[in-house]
Amino acid sequence: MDSTLRRLALVTLTCLGLLAGAHGLLAVAQGLLAVAQGEAQEKVIKIGALFAFTGPGSYFGVQDKQAIDLAVEQLNRTGVDGYRFQVFYEDSACAPLPATQAAKRLLEQVKPDIVLGEECSDATLAVMPLIAAAKVPLLNAGSSSIKITEPGNPWTFRIMPNEVMQGESIAKNASERLKARTAVLLHENTNAGIGNADIFERAFTRHGGKILLRIGFGRDLNDFTSIATRVAGVGQIDVIPTYTLEGQGLKITQALAQAGVTKGGDGKAIQLGTIWLPFGFDKKAGKAADGYVRIVQFDPTEKRPLVQDFVKAFRAKYGEDPTHINAHGYDQALLVADVVRRGGRDPKSIRDLLAETKGFRGVTGSVQFDRTNQNIMTDTIHYVETQADSSWKVLDWQ
């Protein structure tokens, strides 16, 4: 009987293992097929893509990949100036060590013409020197830390608004539109979390506001009830800027509502956020997120044909609406295509032409780089507010 049970157990676990293995083999086969196809065509731009596909930031990678795959599929139907695009994804896990290992694999094995990613600032800061040393341009769409562009790394470009642009905008709006005078800052203890909180604190104080409490925490913190209790004890709070990944963000929002601090819990404070949270957050958080105001990088209700075509194509391919993370992933691929259209053929020419970008309009907004390769166009900043029924509406704020 024991041996029968063991055989049954063995068969079950083997099946589970085979399923997991088959999934991996399929991915490898797809990669090999892509390589074979790429080699069959003479003119290929190899795009390395460093995104998190595991760990707490993996929702970024999944959504970036969806949009980049869609863009490349569309671009490769006709090609661009005789070139087709081939993307090589590596899991950089939203953390410095796996990101550097993934970057090394990309640079050594693929030798890309350009690298896209990462989303998390710590990971981007870690891979920047490696990619610059290999003289390959890095096009970033999701990291907010000012350290990424401020020193002026000639090989690193960023199309999203950095933490200073976002922080100044949020603090100004909190002060002028919401008439906020007091704030509590909640942030993860990463470059981006600390940097965003610093910028808000400086800007909000300059506008006459007062920071009542500032709490930083690690990504391994699970329960936010104690933090909410502490926040509830500091008195009248107008706004709570929060800088976390989606998983922790959900729990913070629910804990603050349970503590009766935020509007979602019949309190008075309004949570504020930046582009860290994807669309769909509102539904997951439920009533607790009522009144949450945050920056997103994409307005799907925008009437521009490019935006509406993207929304339509995304729905057709994936059966769901695109998020702003999808949108900035899509723009990264479109910008690479734009550079190739202008004559970019190899890492050096792609870098030079990226720096000269002017008048490019993607689905998130416009792109024009300054001397530090930071996109200076602020039309990529859009605000949304969560409604009582867990939907969201676009706010006419800048």
Add this chain to the structure above:
Amino acid sequence: MPDVLTIALQQAINGMVLGSLYVLVALGLTLIYGVLVQINFAHADIVTLGAFAAYFFTHRFGGHYLASIVVALAVGAVLGWLINSLVFVPLRHRGSELLPLIATIGVSILMENAALAAFGPIPYAFDSPYSARVVRLHGTYASLQHLLVIGVATVAIALLYAFIRYSVLGKALRAVAQDVETAGLMGINPNRLVMLTFVIGAGLAGMSGALLGPILVLTPFAGASVIVKAFAIVIIGGFGNMEGTILAGLLVGLIESFTTQLLDPGLIDIVVFALLLVTLAVRPTGLIAERREENV
């Protein structure tokens, strides 16, 4: 604005809830160690799969949340049976203590990646009917989910304690923990009891997954996020010691909530692991020192 006493009371409630969750996860670990003197690194993934089992039972199949706790317990128990049958039994027969330990790391990686492939990396919103219902009393509050965690943990601990102390099977388990060979000579089938230990330990892990799912962040890494604390609790409490594990679990929960209130949540790990180091230095056998044979 709440007064100091109310805040202290609230943080004590928060700590008890968190501590109860940790105890549920750690009890399975300590039970298995107590009988087998083996560490099961796949324990975290049983917690995760228990949470997902409860999630799909409630959110996809329309089952009631309370029933999903039983489903998660059953899923955990089956996984425990599988891991013991496929990993521990064959490797234990080879006579090495290291092989099963390393093998469970492999099982853990396999299960985590299988969960990632099956469920994806995006956090799930696992709300139980009790998550948003909050009970308020004299300035303090707790969601019904939090109260449920404390209730289920208390009942589970009481049942487990009664089973081990007073039932025939429990006594046989203790006999195996004391001396496997002698227990075998007394007519006890050690293999069946080791299997029972695994099934109970993993069942507890699965059940704790169903309870922590609505409180923590549900991803394929959910279990991994609490397992490090659970290991620390097992060491602080005394490896294989049930009472010590319960005491240490609640202590760690309270340390977390009061460190958040008085210091900074970024210091939680420093305080908890400093306690672990002090315990190892001062009382290497754990908070409640017992002779090895009296554990479990």
